Amino acid sequence: xxxxxxxxxxxxxxxxxxxxxxxxxxxxxxxxxxxxxxxxxxxxxxxxxxxxxxxxxxxxxxxxxxxxxxxxxxxxxxxxxxxxxxxxxxxxxxxxxxxxxxxxxxxxxxxxxxxxxxxxxxxxxxxxxxxxxxxxxxxxxxxxxxxxxxxxxxxxxxxxxxxxxxxxxxxxxxxxxxxxxxxxxxxxxxxxxxxx
Amino acid sequence: xxxxxxxxxxxxxxxxxxxxxxxxxxxxxxxxxxxxxxxxxxxxxxxxxxxxxxxxxxxxxxxxxxxxxxxxxxxxxxxxxxxxxxxxxxxxxxxxxxxxxxxxxxxxxxxxxxxxxxxxxxxxxxxxxxxxxxxxxxxxxxxxxxxxxxxxxxxxxxxxxxxxxxxxxxxxxxxxxxxxxxxxxxxxxxxxxxxx
Amino acid sequence: xxxxxxxxxxxxxxxxxxxxxxxxxxxxxxxxxxxxxxxxxxxxxxxxxxxxxxxxxxxxxxxxxxxxxxxxxxxxxxxxxxxxxxxxxxxxxxxxxxxxxxxxxxxxxxxxxxxxxxxxxxxxxxxxxxxxxxxxxxxxxxxxxxxxxxxxxxxxxxxxxxxxxxxxxxxxxxxxxxxxxxxxxxxxxxxxxxxx
Amino acid sequence: xxxxxxxxxxxxxxxxxxxxxxxxxxxxxxxxxxxxxxxxxxxxxxxxxxxxxxxxxxxxxxxxxxxxxxxxxxxxxxxxxxxxxxxxxxxxxxxxxxxxxxxxxxxxxxxxxxxxxxxxxxxxxxxxxxxxxxxxxxxxxxxxxxxxxxxxxxxxxxxxxxxxxxxxxxxxxxxxxxxxxxxxxxxxxxxxxxxx
DNA sequence: AATGAATGAGACTTCATTCAT
DNA sequence: AATGAATGAAGTCTCATTCAT
Numbered sequence: 001x002x003x004x005x006x007x008x009x010x011x012x013x014x015x016x017x018x019x020x021x022x023x024x025x026x027x028x029x030x031x032x033x034x035x036x037x038x039x040x041x042x043x044x045x046x047x048x049x050x051x052x053x054x055x056x057x058x059x060x061x062x063x064x065x066x067x068x069x070x071x072x073x074x075x076x077x078x079x080x081x082x083x084x085x086x087x088x089x090x091x092x093x094x095x096x097x098x099x100x101x102x103x104x105x106x107x108x109x110x111x112x113x114x115x116x117x118x119x120x121x122x123x124x125x126x127x128x129x130x131x132x133x134x135x136x137x138x139x140x141x142x143x144x145x146x147x148x149x150x151x152x153x154x155x156x157x158x159x160x161x162x163x164x165x166x167x168x169x170x171x172x173x174x175x176x177x178x179x180x181x182x183x184x185x186x187x188x189x190x191x192x193x194x195x196x
Numbered sequence: 197x198x199x200x201x202x203x204x205x206x207x208x209x210x211x212x213x214x215x216x217x218x219x220x221x222x223x224x225x226x227x228x229x230x231x232x233x234x235x236x237x238x239x240x241x242x243x244x245x246x247x248x249x250x251x252x253x254x255x256x257x258x259x260x261x262x263x264x265x266x267x268x269x270x271x272x273x274x275x276x277x278x279x280x281x282x283x284x285x286x287x288x289x290x291x292x293x294x295x296x297x298x299x300x301x302x303x304x305x306x307x308x309x310x311x312x313x314x315x316x317x318x319x320x321x322x323x324x325x326x327x328x329x330x331x332x333x334x335x336x337x338x339x340x341x342x343x344x345x346x347x348x349x350x351x352x353x354x355x356x357x358x359x360x361x362x363x364x365x366x367x368x369x370x371x372x373x374x375x376x377x378x379x380x381x382x383x384x385x386x387x388x389x390x391x392x
Numbered sequence: 393x394x395x396x397x398x399x400x401x402x403x404x405x406x407x408x409x410x411x412x413x414x415x416x417x418x419x420x421x422x423x424x425x426x427x428x429x430x431x432x433x434x435x436x437x438x439x440x441x442x443x444x445x446x447x448x449x450x451x452x453x454x455x456x457x458x459x460x461x462x463x464x465x466x467x468x469x470x471x472x473x474x475x476x477x478x479x480x481x482x483x484x485x486x487x488x489x490x491x492x493x494x495x496x497x498x499x500x501x502x503x504x505x506x507x508x509x510x511x512x513x514x515x516x517x518x519x520x521x522x523x524x525x526x527x528x529x530x531x532x533x534x535x536x537x538x539x540x541x542x543x544x545x546x547x548x549x550x551x552x553x554x555x556x557x558x559x560x561x562x563x564x565x566x567x568x569x570x571x572x573x574x575x576x577x578x579x580x581x582x583x584x585x586x587x588x
Numbered sequence: 589x590x591x592x593x594x595x596x597x598x599x600x601x602x603x604x605x606x607x608x609x610x611x612x613x614x615x616x617x618x619x620x621x622x623x624x625x626x627x628x629x630x631x632x633x634x635x636x637x638x639x640x641x642x643x644x645x646x647x648x649x650x651x652x653x654x655x656x657x658x659x660x661x662x663x664x665x666x667x668x669x670x671x672x673x674x675x676x677x678x679x680x681x682x683x684x685x686x687x688x689x690x691x692x693x694x695x696x697x698x699x700x701x702x703x704x705x706x707x708x709x710x711x712x713x714x715x716x717x718x719x720x721x722x723x724x725x726x727x728x729x730x731x732x733x734x735x736x737x738x739x740x741x742x743x744x745x746x747x748x749x750x751x752x753x754x755x756x757x758x759x760x761x762x763x764x765x766x767x768x769x770x771x772x773x774x775x776x777x778x779x780x781x782x783x784x
Numbered sequence: 785a786a787t788g789a790a791t792g793a794g795a796c797t798t799c800a801t802t803c804a805t
Numbered sequence: 806a807a808t809g810a811a812t813g814a815a816g817t818c819t820c821a822t823t824c825a826t
Binding site for chain 6: 243244247252
Binding site: 419420421422423424425501503504505506507508510511523536537539540541543544547548551552555556558559561565566569570572573576577580 | 614615616617618619620621697699700701702703704706707719732733735736737739740743744747748751752754755757761762765766768769772773776
């Protein structure tokens with residue numbers, strides 16, 4: 001006899017709803033520009049209710065990462081256990097691409113709010129992940145251009161999804177195109193010296 | 197008979213100094229997080245003095261762009277008058293790389309404050325320039341991957357400079373490495389169809 | 393088991409207290425000259441508390457009208473349903489005089505802050521009421537002097553109360569005197585043509 | 589060879605122009621709401637220029653009165669020298685009506701900015717004149733209603749001009765109508781006791 | 785006769801946060 | 806699980822005024 005989407009009896013999902021709305025607004029307007037009042041109003045709840053579920057505004061952001069960063073942590077862990085071959089790197093990119101597809105809004109947010117987020121604890125964490133990922137992909141003693149290729153590959157994947165907004169085409173196809181280019185870049189970085 | 201170092205007579209360069217400090221702080225902390233009080237304090241001026249030189253906070257940002265966006269506008273104009281050959285595109289990238297080097301802080305700022313800047317008038321202007329540049333570089337009917345390559349080339353150049361901060365090496369060399377990769381990407385995008 | 397006099401729990405009447413103090417200060421010093429700081433200080437509350445109860449400064453003013461304008465609206469409505477006879481008009485004046493007595497401070501405020509209030513939303517509303525009242529009292533095709541008499545009657549009632557401050561006498565008697573003069577004026581306006 | 593109304597060579601009339609614009613804006617928006625910046629901008633002069641001609645903002649207001657209050661002072665002086673007959677009072681009203689017509693904007697301003705002006709030096713002066721005028725018109729030991737009639741007569745003349753804005757008709761005719769009603773009121777106040 | 789540059793005070797407003805209930 | 810009421814800090818901005826030139 002329960003309406004699962006009725007307006008009045010949001011059972012225990014308030015926490016989740018806060019996260020959803022917060023991510024939406026953070027991504028749309030930026031972290032600093034989004035006020036707790038706005039989030040609360042859109043949920044038809046008081047600001048104080050947010051504080052029942054989260055200790056601070058930053059805490060909401062942190063929670064978004066905790067929930068969504070897992071797949072990427074898993075990927076990094078997996079990669080660390082593989083041999084550092086080209087094939088591994090390509091597979092990392094493939095998996096990364098899929099992982100990103102799931103958490104696209106969060107990455108869009110990170111991409112667009114780097115400055116705001118830099119001093120927040122979440123900024124450190126994120127930078128960490130990036131460095132680890134880059135270390136997996138690129139060879140430390142490679143030529144400078146090859147290092148650029150690897151880093152470009154990663155950032156193209158980040159930027160890719162919402163940068164191709166103005167390009168026509170099915171999202172899944174776009175994702176694959178971006179992945180292909182990224183793999184290409186990393187392959188070139190690896191294969192320049194014939195025989196490697 | 198002028199007092200060149202009197203404390204209360206800043207030689208008429210206050211406007212310039214505001215712009216300098218503002219860019220520095222905007223880039224460092226983000227636009228929203230930087231308060232006019234902060235800018236004023238660092239200049240040892242009152243907030244009201246800022247308002248003598250600029251009508252609003254946003255106006256300071258706008259002024260930064262007006263001064264620094266010129267080279268890029270010139271480049272776009274030049275490119276529009278050239279034949280749409282691969283050679284032209286490569287030259288555009290070369291010139292763009294140099295132009296960027298001059299206004300690096302501003303681009304770092306844009307890159308890191310996209311969300312905050314999106315609603316500001318300056319956001320529209322910037323997006324405009326990007327779209328025009330992309331239109332110059334990429335062929336509208338190219339394969340999706342080639343379009344990705346072109347867009348990647350441009351964004352790698354934007355991101356490149358400060359993303360390579362963690363990589364050792366002379367800045368000028370880094371710039372050239374990024375440029376080389378970008379040219380490579382655009383060349384590949386052009387040359388995929390055998391015989392072109 | 394409530395603390396009826398605790399300093400930090402103002403029994404929920406804060407909104408009312410804000411309105412009281414605001415009306416007092418607005419009437420005394422004018423709307424523009426009265427700052428929210430002043431209102432807050434007199435209530436021993438922070439400025440932010442005002443903003444919990446009212447969205448803007450203007451909103452405080454609007455709320456004062458919403459609460460106090462009702463009797464006059466009722467009167468206008470009642471008058472609209474009566475025949476347009478002299479007797480009706482006299483009765484309107486009688487009732488208006490009583491209504492005004494209750495909201496005197498607000499009318500004093502309006503009278504003395506017309507310029508400041510003109511651009512505020514409340515200005516429009518007020519002007520509206522006045523026009524409607526005048527339309528009830530005066531005949532549109534009457535002689536110019538008779539129109540002046542009617543308008544004078546109304547404004548004398550507005551101005552009357554605080555303009556007679558310097559005259560000795562009991563307030564209720566003053567009110568009646570003003571009313572008598574107003575009725576006189578309107579009666580003259582009606583009865584000039586012998587036989588009516 | 590001089591253009592008397594040329595935009596560039598405002599000879600020595602700046603002081604006058606400031607007064608004109610100030611009165612216009614004060615009347616339109618109120619004293620508090622009108623900033624010196626606004627006045628200066630409309631004159632295409634800097635704020636500092638205003639300070640060359642006037643010591644303070646209030647000083648501009650004071651100067652407006654000094655120039656325009658003379659006729660009324662003269663009238664009061666003249667009245668003081670006449671016998672206190674009904675005929676004198678009627679003549680005072682007649683002359684007052686004419687004097688008001690010349691300084692209508694200033695009176696509109698006073699009428700609409702009483703609150704703002706009350707604390708200004710000019711407020712005292714103005715109130716003084718009013719009291720003196722009322723003392724001339726009304727008998728101190730008259731019935732309360734008759735006192736009201738006299739005061740009403742004066743205020744109707746003040747309010748009259750811009751309160752009749754919404755009424756059709758030639759301004760000069762309106763003025764005469766207002767005057768007629770005022771004279772009527774004062775006459776009634778005088779003549780109630782038969783034989784006076 | 786007027787400007788350019790600046791100031792100090794203070795305006796309205798918003799924010800994240802707290803806490804008793 | 807959530808609200809109502811409030812706070813302290815800070816934000817952007819405007820104002821009347823000053824003063825050397």
